[in-house]
Amino acid sequence: MEDNPDDVELMAIALEQADPRREYRLHRVDEAGAFVAALDEGGFDAILCDFNLPRFSPYAALQILMTRDCGTPLVVVTRAIGEEAAVHVLRCGAKDYVTKDKLGTLPQVIERVMTERERVREQERLTNELQDAYRRLKKLSARLVVAQERERSLISRELHDELGQTLTGMVIHLHAADRAPGESEAGRHRETAMEMAQTAVKQVRTLSFSLRPAQLDLLGLVTATQSAAHRITDAAGIACRFSSRGTEPKSLGETASVALRLAQEALNNVVRHSHAATVHVRLRFLPQERIGLLVVDDGVGFDKRDLLGGAPSERNVGLYGMIERTELAGGRLHIRTRPGRGVAIRAVL
Numbered sequence: 001m002e003d004n005p006d007d008v009e010l011m012a013i014a015l016e017q018a019d020p021r022r023e024y025r026l027h028r029v030d031e032a033g034a035f036v037a038a039l040d041e042g043g044f045d046a047i048l049c050d051f052n053l054p055r056f057s058p059y060a061a062l063q064i065l066m067t068r069d070c071g072t073p074l075v076v077v078t079r080a081i082g083e084e085a086a087v088h089v090l091r092c093g094a095k096d097y098v099t100k101d102k103l104g105t106l107p108q109v110i111e112r113v114m115t116e117r118e119r120v121r122e123q124e125r126l127t128n129e130l131q132d133a134y135r136r137l138k139k140l141s142a143r144l145v146v147a148q149e150r151e152r153s154l155i156s157r158e159l160h161d162e163l164g165q166t167l168t169g170m171v172i173h174l175h176a177a178d179r180a181p182g183e184s185e186a187g188r189h190r191e192t193a194m195e196m197a198q199t200a201v202k203q204v205r206t207l208s209f210s211l212r213p214a215q216l217d218l219l220g221l222v223t224a225t226q227s228a229a230h231r232i233t234d235a236a237g238i239a240c241r242f243s244s245r246g247t248e249p250k251s252l253g254e255t256a257s258v259a260l261r262l263a264q265e266a267l268n269n270v271v272r273h274s275h276a277a278t279v280h281v282r283l284r285f286l287p288q289e290r291i292g293l294l295v296v297d298d299g300v301g302f303d304k305r306d307l308l309g310g311a312p313s314e315r316n317v318g319l320y321g322m323i324e325r326t327e328l329a330g331g332r333l334h335i336r337t338r339p340g341r342g343v344a345i346r347a348v349l
Contacts (some may be wrong), residue, residue, distance in 0.1 A: 001049040003030040018107035031055045051078035062093040073113040163203045170196045221256045225263050229281045236271040239278045246285030255349040258329040259291045265322050266295040266345050274299025296344045301337040
């Protein structure tokens with residue numbers, strides 16, 4: 001914003017002499033309409049504004065920038081300005097000021113205000129990410145309560161409908177054996193009760209495995225994951241290549257069961273949706289008791305933005321469940337895929 005073309009040329013010379021390797025492009029305007037038109041074009045990194053313009057002022061420029069929510073920094077460049085005026089224009093939003101008899105300092109001033117602008121942008125980005133994480137945490141907490149109630153309801157139904165009825169039948173046959181008139185009939189009731197007891201044991205084992213697989217504690221994470229991987233893929237005719245790196249700790253934490261569940265869910269997705277011929281599963285034991293899991297298939301892939309761009313639904317509930325399970329364990333899950341290029345799922349717990 002300058003009404004004197006000669007002063008603009010002096011600014012250009014000062015900038016070029018300060019750093020010949022950097023290219024400065026100056027666009028001069030001297031009234032409000034041209035200023036707004038220049039802002040509409042965009043692409044400007046800084047605004048240099050003369051303090052004493054016949055048809056414009058830094059205050060008017062700052063007002064326009066504020067109205068448009070434009071963060072381009074404005075630096076006042078003028079021949080003379082009093083201390084009170086300088087303080088006032090800075091309070092109104094100008095980032096700095098330079099007198100025209102000291103244009104040699106202009107490059108440093110521009111560099112400083114642009115660095116400050118990047119710092120503010122980074123701070124805004126981090127603030128937005130923090131707010132997004134907080135909103136995601138609130139949604140995650142709400143879904144966690146729902147998931148817990150759903151799992152409790154499932155366990156309750158399994159206990160009532162399966163195990164409860166089996167045990168009730170056992171009690172009925174044992175009472176019938178006590179009341180039987182002959183030993184032969186009593187023996188048949190006891191034999192039926194024994195068969196039902198064996199069924200109850202199987203039901204308990206199945207329910208226990210669904211809560212925490214026994215192989216995890218007995219054989220370790222590597223063996224349990226490898227066994228689960230081959231059990232899932234062999235039935236579907238998919239070649240599975242399993243590998244592990246690092247030393248598995250003797251004592252496994254809670255994240256081990258999460259890693260196993262993630263591997264099972266990822267492999268089930270491969271079987272159901274990928275049409276893959278081969279899947280690679282890799283476990284890594286990292287420092288500070290972290291666990292890395294990588295599942296890669298050569299299937300049809302999918303459009304990640306389309307599938308995960310909206311709210312959880314029947315189409316993506318499995319993937320959202322994996323993401324939530326990972327975040328609840330304090331980890332991060334990354335999905336890389338493109339249509340026709342397979343899927344790579346990487347989790348660090």
